[in-house]
Amino acid sequence: MKPVILLCLFALVGCIKHTPSYSPAGKSLSQEDLQTSRERTKMLNLLEKSQIEDWIKSQAENYEATSSNYWINVGNLHDRSRKTNGEIISYQYEIYDFDWVKLYDDPIKNINVTFGRFEELKPIEDALRYINKGEEVILLIPSALGYGAVGDGDRISTDMPLIIKLKVL
Template structure:
């Protein structure tokens, strides 16, 4: 068993933040998002593949991606994806995979769920995702730390 300090960085579930704490948190996320977006745009500039911004604040390798007709709630989709950091290191050996997931009834990363609405069956796309649309300020409590932007290679099966 390890020792932990009793200092909390966030309130417990059901805890209440003061307006000042909320403002500090909001400003931190806004600044972090701006920094990450700039870093991702610099990274894109060094790539041979073209990436296109989406309305939800991530980039994808398909032009006009989020202008396509969206899949409806309760429709089914099977998909898989691999997670990478921006050093192109694969984070988990096995991809995340779901069969016959029903829109409106599954819990997925915001950017992945949004991209699944627009991806065509059999299509593969790469997403560049700021941390706020990935695992945010808490990470995944396994291999992904807090505030880590991700590269997600998504495939509709």
């Protein structure tokens, strides 16, 4: 009899409707909510910018701020020729936190992808348009240009700035 009762209890628990912990799609936010979100993002961006700039000062390597709001260890990146949509590229990258802890064991690799037809973090795609085959660069990416307020659901937490080692294959 006990196994039947336990089975019934498990079945009942499984039928409970769980309330989502996020805003349902299509729900409009009030102007106050939008303003609060803008202010939070603005303050977070300023804080992360300051933290990244302080981190850079403690490094032996030089990093240059880009107009796209990330940093790279290559000078005058945007003075180079820019790859256009339709060009094909192969690349890989590794993701680290700002303690240089690698977040994933294996690099993320994309072979023969076409500019304009693949989706990547904006700083990665921007840097790829300027770096050459065989070249490896380091990107410092604030959370707003990375995985933002949601993270990746695995090892990248919410509001986490990232270091990306990017190489064109």
